[in-house]
Amino acid sequence: MPELPEVETVRSGLEQAWVGRTIIEVILRRDGLRFPFPENMVNVLTGAKVESVRRRAKYLLIDTNNGYVFLSHLGMSGRYTLITSSEVPSYSEHSAGPAHSKFGKLTGFDGRHDHMEFRFDDGSVAVYTDPRRFGIADVFERAEEPIQSLLEHLGPEPLEQWNADDAARRCQGKRSPIKTTLLDQRFVVGVGNIYACEALHRSGISPTRMTYSLVRKNGKPTKDLTRLVKEVKEVLRAAIEVGGSTLNDFAAVDGTLGYFGHHFQVYDREDGPCLKDGCNGTIERITQSNRSTFLCPRCQKK
């Protein structure tokens, strides 16, 4: 479920639900997710009031009033379900998530993969569900945030400081396909497999094109790179908008709704017609760095 727009949607939902509330109980149902839970996590979070919910790249950062940060990464299949005090939490009633969701099987609130539970002072409960357990949960002191190994090597936020000159500097001399570079979180954060494919298609750039070829000899960005930076920003912004609108309609904080609401131009559309105006190409699927890439060979040039 998690690229930047989906994580941003979750952030917004958690912010509404959690800020100003105090966690009265934390229940862990296993040793950890991708990494073991820190020993002090339950102690640190129990009794702490949530002050803010931030996002950095695809990480959620929850600040508490005792000077700590709760870090949550959703991995591939992580999800939060919020249950308000008026609802009776029951696994049998919340069986599988949206029945129409392609990812419903992976993200359902099903009782078998509910690894963390947070109870709040207003009677609400948040359940973290993650079948594949690629997610991360961690706590650290706020003052230590700059030296967190998970955060310190991250590149720029695409919707903030990032621009074509910055991108050009990071692309210079890079001997790997541009698709691979877009997925590299040191280049720019928040772009995953889906939006990398979408941004390249919007830009008319082949995913296999060498990264360095998007930079001029004088170190300045080419027209194509400038376009790519613009399209990355636009595709992410549009997806955040869709996610935000779905959030208003559902009590659950569910990033899959963000994906569901967005219909992709190329991703997962192998053999389908290219949807670009005036292009009669057919979408192809190739493999790059062990990941699927979708492209239109007709309108995405090398």
Added chain:
DNA sequence: CAAAGTTCCTGCGAGC
């Protein structure tokens, strides 16, 4: 067989 993410290991090429 493939899946929305990230880290770590290996191997190769460049440069000293």
Added chain:
DNA sequence: TGCTCGCAGGAACTTT
């Protein structure tokens, strides 16, 4: 020639 450094590519984690 040989060694080290850095980068690029691939495997691994897990469950459905």
